[in-house]
Amino acid sequence: MxxxxxxxxxxxxxxxxxxxxxxxxxxxxxxxxxxxxxxxxxxxxxxxxxxxxxxxxxxxxxxxxxxxxxxxxxxxxxxxxxxxxxxxxxxxxxxxxxxxxxxxxxxxxxxxxxxxxxxxxxxxxxxxxxxxxxxxxxxxxxxxxxxxxxxxxxxxxxxxxxxxxxxxxxxxxxxxxxxxxRRVPTDPPGHHPVQALLVGVDALRPDVAESQGMAAWTGTHYPNAYTMVPATRLFYSLLWGGDPAEYSIGNALPSEEELNGQLRYALLDAYKAKGLKVRFYIDDGGTIGLAGRGSGFFDEVAMPAAGWENFVNSNLAVHLPFYASWMDALRVFPSTNPWAGLDAGLREALERGRGADLVMFHTCHLHQPIFLSRSELQDLPRWWTLKPLDLRPVAGLPLVTPSELANTDPRRDPLLAYRIRVRHLLAAWKPLWEGLAKDPDYAQATRVLFSDHGERFYHVTPEFQLQGIHGYDLDPWELRIPFLVAGPGFPNGPGTDRAVDTLELRDALAEKLLGSKPISPSSFGTRPFAAVRYHTIRADFLRPEPEGVHYLSYDSKKIVQGAALLPHGVWVMRYQATLAERQHEVSVARAEGDHLDVYKPLEGGGAHHFSYHGYRLEGVEPITQADFEKVKAQIDAEYLRPVPEVPGK
Structure with missing residues (x-):
């Protein structure tokens, strides 16, 4: 033979x-x-x-x-x-x-x-x-x-x-x-209606969201809402009752103390002690870092894969199409690979959330770079005449070439691709959102749709922009977020034009779940200003710092001293400096209405004060170290307020 x-x-x-x-x-x-x-x-x-x-x-x-x-x-x-x-x-x-x-x-x-x-x-x-x-x-x-x-x-x-x-x-x-x-298990209605539903869209800017369809959604729209910190893991850690001093400093990866259980989420502990069912779903779990820790806080946690295996799902899957196509069929929760359904994660979260008290879902379908599907490409005139490489965004200044700058075809704009993805994501989600008002499990729930931060597209020239970025700086592009609330007591239309601080969302949830105080329109816009606090990350690859100006921030190459491989992925373990040392390097911001003031400390002392109206920079002025410490103390006093006390404790 x-x-x-x-x-x-x-x-x-x-x-x-x-x-x-x-x-x-x-x-x-x-x-x-x-x-x-x-x-x-x-x-x-x-x-x-x-x-x-x-x-x-x-x-x-x-x-x-x-x-x-x-x-x-x-x-x-x-x-x-x-x-x-x-x-x-x-x-x-x-x-x-x-x-x-x-x-x-x-x-x-x-x-x-x-x-x-x-x-x-x-x-x-x-x-x-x-x-x-x-x-x-x-x-x-x-x-x-x-x-x-x-x-x-x-x-x-x-x-x-x-x-x-x-x-x-x-x-x-x-x-x-x-x-x-795309098959989502349909669970029967629960015997215990959901009290609150939080739907987070990573990197969703309010100006884009409203212009691409969200303006017509049911609920109260707050025009001047701000994230408390422009980094996903830190944002949710604060929402769950984490120490504001700890969780306004860091990055996308958890610290050794978190992984060892030394840092707790006070509100999640209180919810669990009261017997409340809290469920959290995310289509890219690596962005939060709950591997090995979720069962201690939640009634249920679901994600495509635990920890930084999600990095393969969302970033490397495009190189392995056959593998990527089977991900959502084989994983325990829908992912964000280029072939994943835009509404699959939300559908499954809503079904699996039935019977819980608090249901949270977070999507990363807007993460960069965005791979537009054929149906999304239809929004680009004569898309078939473009080359695939024309739609690959440039990640940073070192990668910009003369040929990139010479090709000014407006269809190449990464902000345009972002707008198209936002439009299609919202179109896929709108029937689900509108249907909740008639769903027996969600009709009486306070339903909040928001983002943990915005997205900024840095200009190299007026015609050429880099791909979107977040988690690096304090500015209106990263700090302003959409904030839509529906449910009992929330009428359709605009809400207060005062600044809404997402720390108010944390407190309102705690008062509702622990003290049975209803969330109402008066729950938002009550603080004197929206406070922001963050140890910014050095981003000279996005835009050069002015000559002779060096801000106190992390160098992205030197964030940690060591890393360790855990069963679920690569986890950062140790920061360079102690928490107390890093406290002195944070940038802060405060917002009143659509006016935002940002204060960034300088390496040699003092700080720069940036003043924005909406998305327009009105001016930059230097201030002394004493003036910076004074304004920082005012913002810290608002930001570091303790979470609401548990009744009877």
Whole structure:
């Protein structure tokens, strides 16, 4: 028996392994060039022994088995259709035939996925430089052409049935995980109506949200709402009753003290002590960092994967389309990969939240970079004339080239892609939001839709902007947020034009859940000003600091001293300085109505005072260290107010 016949059963596995290898090589090539910001973090991680060990375990445990299993499944489907039309072929095929057809099947599945989200082609060498109108048909010829040629050579006219049958089967298999991933279990109405629902949209700016459809949503719209801290993990930590002094300083990664359980969330502890059911759902759990800790605070926590495995879901999945397409079908909660449904996470959170007292859902579908789907690309005039690479945003100043600046096609603007994604996200969510008023579990709940921070797009020139960024600085683009409240007592239309501080949301929730005090329009806009406090992160890769001006902030390269690999991902463990030392370097801000004052300390003493009206910078002036300490003390007094006392405690 020829060697190819004896080894032919290995062919599907070999094809799956080759597809994975090629995908990983393309991924490595993508991050070989200069990078900065989040891409720089990924590039550094690829060379970090700790991250490499984690990645190898993930590959061996999850990714490789999926590609090997996918190879055999694709070949069995291919073989079954061929044998159905030519029974003799069951004994004739060899290694080369099985390998080639399985490889073609993988290629066709990738083509179907690229067709659904064409912008993901910007990570593919060569094709990224071709207009969509040329690149996609070329991929069809490259993938389907050899299959058709060989089939017609072997079967003649019967190939007119065989080849379309294969393409149809492969297409159905490509669609299968996307359909399965959108199936949401429908839970029966609970016997205990929800008291409060919080829906957070990461990086949603209020000006964009209102202009892209939210202005027509049911509820009270607050025009001047501000985040208490422009960083997701810190924001929710404060919302849950974390120490404001601790959780206004830090970054996206938890400290050693958090992981060891030394830092508690006072309100979550109080809710649990009262027997309240608090549930939290998020489609990118890495942005919060609850791995291994959620069960101690919540009645239920769900996310696609615990900890920083989500980093693979949301950032590296685009390089592994076959793996990414199966994520939402195999994960315990919908993710944010480019093929995930925009409304899948919210739908599942609403269903799983039935019977709880407080339900929270947070989505990261606006995280940069945004890979627009084909339906979203329809909003760009003549999108098919663009190259995939035209829609890849630039992450930082070091990556800007003369050719980038010369290509001023307005369709390339990353803010435009952001607006399109916001519009489609809101359109997908609006029926769910409006339907809550008639849902027996949510109709009497206080329902709040907000963002943890905004999003800023730095200009390199008036015509050219970098991709969106958040969590770095204090300014109206990062601090202003949409804030919409619906439910009993909240009329449709605008609310107070006073500044709404999200610390008020924390306190109102505590008073409702612990003291049975209803949340009403008078719960918001009651503070003398909205207070913000944050240890900003150095962002010279986004815009150069003025000559001779150096603000006290973290250097993004020197945030921590060490990291450790836990079962759920890479976690930062130790900061450079103690909390007391870092307290002296925080920036602060206060807002009254739509006027925002920001105070940033300087390395040599003193500070700069930035004054904004809406999104317009009105002026910058230096102030002395004494004046800075005075205004900082005023803001700290408001910001560091303790959370409401638990009744009877």
């Amino acid at each position: 020829p060697l190819s016949r004896r080894l032919r059963l290995l062919a599907p596995f070999a094809a799956g392994a080759l597809v994975l290898l090629l995908s990983l090589l393309a991924l490595g090539a993508y991050y070989q060039g200069p990078s900065t910001g989040l891409s720089g973090f990924v590039a550094d991680g690829l060379h970090n022994p700790t991250a490499q060990a984690f990645a190898l375990r993930l590959l061996a445990r999850e990714v490789l088995p999926l590609y090997l299993g996918g190879g055999i499944l694709l070949w069995l489907l291919t073989l079954a259709w061929g044998v159905l039309l030519d029974r003799g072929w069951a004994h004739q095929w060899g290694f080369g035939t099985a390998f080639g057809l399985t490889l073609a099947a993988f290629g066709w599945i990738h083509l179907v996925l690229w067709w659904r989200v064409p912008t993901t082609l910007w990570v593919i060498p060569v094709v990224q430089h071709l207009p969509f109108a040329l690149g996609l048909p070329l991929l069809v010829l490259v993938i389907a052409g050899p299959v058709a040629h060989r089939a017609f050579h072997h079967w003649g006219r019967r190939a007119w049935l065989i080849v379309p049958g294969w393409l149809l089967l492969w297409t159905l298999l490509a669609q299968a995980p996307l359909v399965l991933g």
